[in-house]
Structures are given as C-alpha cells and as structure tokens.
Amino acid sequence: MSATDEERAARAALARIIEPGNEHGGRWLRELGAVELLSRLTHGTYRKGALPGITERRAQGLLARATRARPDQDLAAITAAGGRFLVPGDPEWPTQLDDLRDARPVGLWLRGRPDLRRWALRSVAVVGARACTPYGAHMAAALATALAERGWVVVSGAAFGVDGAAHRGALGARGATVAVLACGVDVPYPRGHAGLITRIAEQGLVVGELPPGDHPTPSRFILRNRVIAALTRGTVVVEAAHRSGSLVTARTAQRLGRHTMGVPGPATSGLSAGVHELLRGEAVLVTDADEIVELVGDIGDLAPARRGPVLPRDLLAPLTARVLEALPPRGQSLTLPDVAATAGTGVDDALGRLYELHSLGFVEREGDAWQLTPTAMHHPDARRGGT
Structure with a gap:
C-alpha cells in the first residue's frame, strides 16, 4: 500500500530540512512519523524537548530551514521533469x-x-x-x-x-x-x-x-x-x-x-x-x-574453472611421464638400460613406454639409443610440463 498524500508531502518537506544520513532525523521520523515531525518543525517557535537529542541552537537552524520548504513546488518540479518521489511504504521502495x-x-x-x-x-x-x-x-x-x-x-x-x-x-x-x-x-x-x-x-x-x-x-x-x-x-x-x-x-x-x-x-x-x-x-x-x-548471484552461478592450457605432457600416464623425463635435453641420447635406471623402472616397462612416446612424437630411436625428437626439444613444456 502506498504512502498517503499527506505523508508524501511531509517527507518532501523534510527532504529540504534534514540532511541525508542524519540519524537524529531518522530517529525522529521513526518515533514521531513524518507528519508529526514536520508539525513540530513548523510551529515557528521551538519548544524545549520537542526534538530530543539536539541543542536548541541546532533546532533553531532546522526551524529556519523549515520556513523555506515548499513541498508542493518540489513535487510539481519532479513531475515536470518526468520523475517521481518515492517514500517508504510505496510498492517501488527498495x-x-x-x-x-x-x-x-x-x-x-x-x-x-x-x-x-x-x-x-x-x-x-x-x-x-x-x-x-x-x-x-x-x-x-x-x-x-x-x-x-x-x-x-x-x-x-x-x-x-x-x-x-x-x-x-x-x-x-x-x-x-x-x-x-x-x-x-x-x-x-x-x-x-x-x-x-x-x-x-x-x-x-x-x-x-x-x-x-x-x-x-x-x-x-x-x-x-x-x-x-x-x-x-x-x-x-x-x-x-x-x-x-x-x-x-x-x-x-x-x-x-x-x-x-x-x-x-x-x-x-x-x-x-x-x-x-x-x-x-x-x-x-x-x-x-x-x-x-x-x-x-543465485546458487549455481559459478565462474568457470581457471587453469592454463592443457599440454600434451599433461595427458601422459605417470610412469610414461617419468620415462620421458629420463631422457636428456639438447639432442643427447640414452640406451634402454640407462633410461630404465633413470626412470626407476624395469627395462621391459621402459621399452613399452618408449614405444608409446615414439608413437606420440615425443622420442625417436637412433640405433640402440633413444632421444627426444626435435619438436620435443624445441618445446620443453611438452617434455617437462612447464609452468
């Protein structure tokens, strides 16, 4: 239910009298209501205690402001500007x-x-x-x-x-x-x-x-x-x-x-x-x-997971990755037993992993030795995982 016309006019006047965020004014509004508060400010003579919590000097300043309030003019002005004045109790009030x-x-x-x-x-x-x-x-x-x-x-x-x-x-x-x-x-x-x-x-x-x-x-x-x-x-x-x-x-x-x-x-x-x-x-x-x-937002409005690009090395099984990391950089090669020893696995396991890496383009065979392919050497992240 919307505020009454009297309430709206009183609040329009009080908007000229009370500064934004004034908690004394907010308390008076809560305790007295807009119409009664405006009445106390427009008597022309301040009655002691009419506005609790402030000095008489401050009260006189508010009364002086009240004499200049013209709520009808302000409400007409906002209407002429294509606007409106909202007060608590209006359906549109947040x-x-x-x-x-x-x-x-x-x-x-x-x-x-x-x-x-x-x-x-x-x-x-x-x-x-x-x-x-x-x-x-x-x-x-x-x-x-x-x-x-x-x-x-x-x-x-x-x-x-x-x-x-x-x-x-x-x-x-x-x-x-x-x-x-x-x-x-x-x-x-x-x-x-x-x-x-x-x-x-x-x-x-x-x-x-x-x-x-x-x-x-x-x-x-x-x-x-x-x-x-x-x-x-x-x-x-x-x-x-x-x-x-x-x-x-x-x-x-x-x-x-x-x-x-x-x-x-x-x-x-x-x-x-x-x-x-x-x-x-x-x-x-x-x-x-x-x-x-x-x-x-609402439950379920989750940001997408953030991570760097997935590198080919990220898709290797752990043991296969260890065999790949056992091979030295810069065109050097290792024999099968040396690869197995460095990777900490058996020769048969190492050989199977090397053939898997060969099919994926990571390594190549030169006689009895194995080494990284030129592509793997030029892209160390593919070999080491990178950061």
Missing part, C-alpha cells in the same frame, strides 16, 4: 534501504521509467577513482558491459573516471544502469556528464535523496555512497587510493552484510593501494563478471 536503519533516506527522487525496487534486486555497484588510469577505465567498462549482458543492473555515482566508465559500459551493451546523485536529480553534476546523465535517465534511472535543484557538497558525496552500498547486492571497487570515497562505499557494504569485491592493480600504483587494502581484509578479489556473479 526495502533493502531499510538496512540503513535511522540513516535511511527520507525519500528518493527519481527520473526514469523502470521500477527501482525490481532493478535493485539484481544490481551490483561498480565504483572507483575519479582520476582513474586507462586500466581502471577499461576494467570498469568491461565489467559493466559483461554484467549488463548477463542481465545485471550496474549502479554507480555518475562521477568522472570509474563511475562514468561503468555507466557507459552498461549503456553500450544496451543494459540497465542506475546513477545515484549527491544533488537534485534535475541537476547535471558533474556538468561534463550532462549528456551521460540524460542518457541514463532515458535508458535507466537517476536517483537522489535531495529535492529538485539542490546542489552537491563534499559531505553529501560521502553520504550518497551509503545509498549505493545499501541498494545493491555487492560493491566492486576498481581503483581507489587510500582516502577514496569508494572505500566508504565498500566499507558500508561490508557493515550491511553485502558482498565487497576489489579489482587488483599494479602493486606500485597509488590508485590501487586502497583496493589492495580492502583485499587484505574481507573483500574478495575479482577479475571479470563471472567471478562477480558467482558471489552475488
């Missing part, structure tokens, strides 16, 4: 956001047609450095493309660098992607991504906690990351320095019990140092979409 408890968003402003709740059920966050390397951009785009092709929704923050590469990878595969902004969803930020954000709104979803027209601040970017972490089934960090905001997303995901993954980079790269720190902890190393889906 209930996994409730894991944030009192830091849960007051509501979410959306642009785009798809159902956020359904998309979030099968979504993965791909985040990382703004000033990423070409390697980071390539990996983000490749992972997002492959995830989108497998029917997964790619969620990121629409920033420069890894975020933008992830969104473009999903869009390029004609897949699903969600951008979670730290400003109003009608504000193209960063400006250089105005076209990208428009494409996302047309093909996917643009989501934010802040009302139309509101601007981003450094703290809002950090607080936005908790929504990315809570909304998705797992977070992949592609590149991140030690103080990267992407690490905030990953650590929030860990606290919420979500899967946390990292893509390794060069040990000498400062932009991979934060990822490597995660990988030394509880994060899981991933290199492609198969490995991501193995973690976040």
